[in-house]
Amino acid sequence: MTGNVRRPLPWWLAWPAAVAGGLLLDAATPSLAWWWAAFPAVALVLAALWRQRGWASVGLGAAAGAGFWLPQISWLTLYLGPVPWLALSILMIAWYALFGLCAAFVTRRLPGITWLAFAVAGLWVAREQLQGLVPYGGFAWGRLAHTQADGPLLQSVSWLGFAGLSGLVALVSAVCVAAWFARPSRQRLVTCCASALALALVAALVPPAPVAREGELRVAAVQGNSKSAIFDDRESGAVLAGHIEATDALLTDLEERGERVDVIVWPENSAEFALSDNVLGSQRVARLSQRAQAPIVVGSILRDPGDIFTNSTLVWGPEGPLTERYDKRYPVPFAEYMPNREFFRALVPDLVDLVQLDYTPGQRPAAFDVDTAAGVTRAGLAICFDIIFDQQAVAMMGDGAEIIFAQTNNADFGRTDESAQQLAIARLRGVETGRALVNISTVGTSAIVLPDGSDAATITPYTAGAMVATVPLTQGSTPATELGAWIAALWCVAGAAGLVRAMLAGRITRRN
Missing domain, CATH: 1.10.1760 (Arp2/3 complex 21 kDa subunit ARPC3)
Structure with a gap:
């Protein structure tokens, strides 16, 4: 000393x-x-x-x-x-x-x-x-x-x-x-x-x-447990088919119990590539929506004019796709796009060439309206790693979100800690904003989280199934987001x- x-x-x-x-x-x-x-x-x-x-x-x-x-x-x-x-x-x-x-x-x-x-x-x-x-x-x-x-x-x-x-x-x-x-x-x-x-x-x-609570929403979220990782050996359409099958089982169970839901949420990439151009797949999702009498929020990769690709969220109704759309704002570098591609290809060409598409960051609002039997609900969107960024929470609240749909695809990380770490972040985000949050993955970990951070419903990881819960809708901002x-x-x-x-x-x- x-x-x-x-x-x-x-x-x-x-x-x-x-x-x-x-x-x-x-x-x-x-x-x-x-x-x-x-x-x-x-x-x-x-x-x-x-x-x-x-x-x-x-x-x-x-x-x-x-x-x-x-x-x-x-x-x-x-x-x-x-x-x-x-x-x-x-x-x-x-x-x-x-x-x-x-x-x-x-x-x-x-x-x-x-x-x-x-x-x-x-x-x-x-x-x-x-x-x-x-x-x-x-x-x-x-x-x-x-x-x-x-x-x-x-x-x-x-x-x-x-x-x-x-x-x-x-x-x-x-x-x-x-x-x-x-x-x-x-x-x-x-x-x-x-x-x-x-x-x-x-x-x-x-x-x-304290935040104002007005109304409730009966939410279902579907985990298809399909082979959704980059290197999974699967046929085109298998991921979509897995979520259609799991949703069909959900609706059968609800019908047997005389129950219904206001909205159904699928994970990121659940509808694979360009669902709107997939005539048969689009019709099957629309029929599920008609049977449920509820819109289905799906994840799909889209291609816009000029070869612009986005990781997006869409809403399907009984007549097919609605106008609502959200594009992921924070594509993951070296996974969803390759920055400085030529430079990094010179260093690790095999890894760089695995990233074949360069997704464009979304510019659309971070929330959109979902017309349900319970009324029009303003849903905030966060696709996968969007949820970790504070700016996304501010954007969702600024765009009037009453509930958060956090869609993700954790299949690339298997049974590691990644999905549990991401759910912990999503749980904090729900409490931070005072919103109920639906964290739905292709394979898990999935949970419907109430505004106090407690779980209203969960699905066992790596099982096909669905979770259903009635959650409150929230208006206004918390001091954290303001x-x-x-x-x-x-x-x-x-x-x-x-x-x-x-x-x-x-x-x-x-x-x-």
Whole structure:
């Protein structure tokens, strides 16, 4: 120890702490979903970085990132092998390395506890925001907020948004670490840690943000359990046939019980390519709609004039396709389109050529009207990874969504954690917006989620079937969707202000 502060951890403690923190953070996400582990995980990462110097801070940040990202997205290796997994992991680890450099710099130059904790938590949020933007639109996966989908802080996301919840978790851990390194009296150390934990407790006790509820909707969602992965050996039309068959079984069951539904939702890609041009397939879906006396929301790949391809959602009625349409706003780079195709083909030609179509980002509204027996319902749409982006939530609410249909196709990731991770994000998104959410996959994990985050209905993964639930319709916005961008900006300002103060402190020290 020197002066009133503790020295940084020695290398033989710092490196294991960084890796352990990353691994524990992965355990906080599904499938283990140890939500509580997020707090010691962040504390271990920060303790490893605290007051470290130069390349050590970069390396420790990278070690923490590797401990988290390598297992977190290991599902990429299932069909595509190690190259895409390593490439994306290295990119995400680089963001952690940059965070390590900045956090160590700030903690080395600045004194204090509370202010320093806010600065470090702000840097954590800033890293999450940047990784969700750069490059190619970013990858807004693996955020601290995602660990709380099954924890007591779930309802607070309706007030704070994803960035605000991430900041809260980071702040609680940062206060404890900052207090320990500041070497205060034992009483003050206990007070600081107790105050941080009390902050988390208060957030856990806060009820969800109030929103207006008006009307209900009886929803059915169909999981066809068809061979829907890229490399599955299947005949053209097999995915559509699987969902038609599962819907037929659903309607038979409803008829036997004397029940009906207002709308039926199918997953992403469930109607395969250009359902409108498939005369027989279109007629079969229309007949199902007529039999159900309810519209069917389907996913289909569309080709527009000029060889423009979109991953889209359409609505089918008894007479065939209706005018409603949504196009996926966030196609996945290297999966649904290939950026800088010639450059990457020179590096990995076999993998690049697997991506044969380049889907165009959608420009249509993020919600459309669905005319049901219960009345016209405004449905917000999010196809697969659309759901992970905060901008999509804002767009859905701005376009008047009363319920969210989150269609996805997880078949490429098999029985890995990917589908559970995505459902956790969707659950948080439903609570954040105050909306019921239908997360329907071709193979699972599928669930109808109520606005409080609880499951109204589920389907066993990798089984053909349907789920039915009556859900409330919601009007108006939550503080999270109204102020979420401002909350994220404030956290980023806190991190930037810490960096500026640290640089100024260094100049003053050199002058003296």
